[in-house]
Amino acid sequence: MGYRVAIVGATGNVGREMLNILEELEFPVDEIHAIASRKSKGVEVSFGDKTIKCQDIEQFDFSKVDLVLMSAGGEVSRAWSEKIGKAGPIVIDNSSAFRKDADVPLIVPEVNPDAVKDAKKKNIIANPNCSTIQLVTALKPLHDAARIKRVVVSTYQSVSGAGKEGMDELWNQTKAIYGLGDARPKKFPKQIAFNVIPYIGSFLEDGSTDEEQKMSDETHKMLDPDIKVTVTCVRVPVFVGHSEAVNIEFDRPIAPDEARAILREAPGVLVIDKQEHDGYITPVDAAGEHAVYVSRIRKDPTVENGLNLWVVSDNLRKGAALNAVQIAQLLDETGVITSSSGYRSITV
Ligand code: 2RA
Numbered sequence: 565m566g567y568r569v570a571i572v573g574a575t576g577n578v579g580r581e582m583l584n585i586l587e588e589l590e591f592p593v594d595e596i597h598a599i600a601s602r603k604s605k606g607v608e609v610s611f612g613d614k615t616i617k618c619q620d621i622e623q624f625d626f627s628k629v630d631l632v633l634m635s636a637g638g639e640v641s642r643a644w645s646e647k648i649g650k651a652g653p654i655v656i657d658n659s660s661a662f663r664k665d666a667d668v669p670l671i672v673p674e675v676n677p678d679a680v681k682d683a684k685k686k687n688i689i690a691n692p693n694c695s696t697i698q699l700v701t702a703l704k705p706l707h708d709a710a711r712i713k714r715v716v717v718s719t720y721q722s723v724s725g726a727g728k729e730g731m732d733e734l735w736n737q738t739k740a741i742y743g744l745g746d747a748r749p750k751k752f753p754k755q756i757a758f759n760v761i762p763y764i765g766s767f768l769e770d771g772s773t774d775e776e777q778k779m780s781d782e783t784h785k786m787l788d789p790d791i792k793v794t795v796t797c798v799r800v801p802v803f804v805g806h807s808e809a810v811n812i813e814f815d816r817p818i819a820p821d822e823a824r825a826i827l828r829e830a831p832g833v834l835v836i837d838k839q840e841h842d843g844y845i846t847p848v849d850a851a852g853e854h855a856v857y858v859s860r861i862r863k864d865p866t867v868e869n870g871l872n873l874w875v876v877s878d879n880l881r882k883g884a885a886l887n888a889v890q891i892a893q894l895l896d897e898t899g900v901i902t903s904s905s906g907y908r909s910i911t912v
Pocket of ligand 1: 775
C-alpha cells in the first residue's frame with residue numbers, strides 16, 4: 565500500500581522533476597496522476613518506464629488522492645491549493661502564494677522538520693524559494709554552532725528558475741547572436757545570452773526585488789527572525805544550478821576548518837573545498853545532483869568573526885522537486901500521512 569499522488573503542473577520543469585524524483589527515491593506511490601491546465605490535457609509525461617497523460621485540473625477529483633505536489637505558479641496555487649486542501653489531500657505547494665501564511669508551514673527537512681506539526685492547519689505546506697532552500701541548508705548547521713548575526717548574499721541564478729521559457733530564451737538567443745534569428749528579449753527584461761541581469765521577480769518600493777525579499781523573509785521564518793539578511797539576486801546565462809556567494813558574520817570566532825568540519829557532518833550538504841580546480845563546485849557540476857555543495861570556505865578578515873562561502877545546488881532538484889518529495893517523506897515518517905509500504909531515504 566502506498567499513496568495516491570497528483571502532480572499539478574506536470575508538464576513544467578519542476579513537475580517533470582517531481583515525477584523523476586518520486587520514482588528515484590522509491591516514494592511509495594500506488595496511483596500517480598499528472599494534472600495540468602486544459603491546454604495540456606492529453607500531453608504525455610514519463611513516470612519511471614511508464615507514460616501518463618495529463619488530466620485537466622478543472623475535471624479532476626482531488627478528494628481521491630492523498631498528496632498533491634503543486635508547481636503551476638502562484639496564480640494556479642492561489643486559485644486551487646486551499647480548495648484542494650479542504651477536499652482532503654495535503655498540498656505541497658512550490659509557489660510563493662502561501663509561504664508567508666502563519667498557518668502554512670514552510671519547510672526544508674534538514675532545517676525545520678518540526679514545522680510539519682502544523683501541516684493540517686490548512687492541509688498546505690509551502691516549499692520555499694529555490695535560492696532560499698540551498699542558503700538555509702548551508703546556514704543551519706553553522707547557526708547551530710555559532711549564532712549568525714548577519715548574512716550578505718549575492719546569487720547567480722540559472723535560467724531554469726524562470727521555467728522552460730527561460731531555458732528556451734537562453735538557447736535561442738545564444739544561437740541568434742552568432743547566426744540568424746531574433747535575439748530580442750521576451751521572457752527576461754534584457755538579453756540573457758552573454759550577459760547577467762541584476763533583477764529577478766519584480767521591483768519593490770525600496771528598490772529591492774521580491775526575489776530578494778523572499779530570501780530574507782523565508783530565512784527568518786525557517787531559521788531565525790533575528791538574522792540580518794541582505795541579498796542581491798542576479799540571473800546568469802546558466803541552464804541549471806543556482807550559485808550563491810555568501811558572507812556571514814557570527815557572534816563568536818569560527819575558523820574555516822571548524823566550519824568545514826561542521827558542514828561535512830550536515831545533512832544534505834557536501835563540502836568540496838580544496839585550493840585546486842577539482843576543489844570547488846560549479847553549477848554544471850551540481851546539475852542533476854541532490855546535494856547542496858559548499859566550496860571556497862574562507863575567513864573574511866574585514867569584519868569580526870566573518871566567513872565567506874560559495875554555495876551551489878540544482879535549483880530544479882533540491883531547490884524545488886527534491887525538497888517537495890523530502891517533505892512528502894517527512895509527512896510519511898512523522899505519521900501525518902500513513903502508508904504501510906517502505907522506501908529508500910535520501911542519502912547524499
Ligand atoms: C527563479 N527563484 O530562479 C525563482 C524560481 N523559483 O527565478
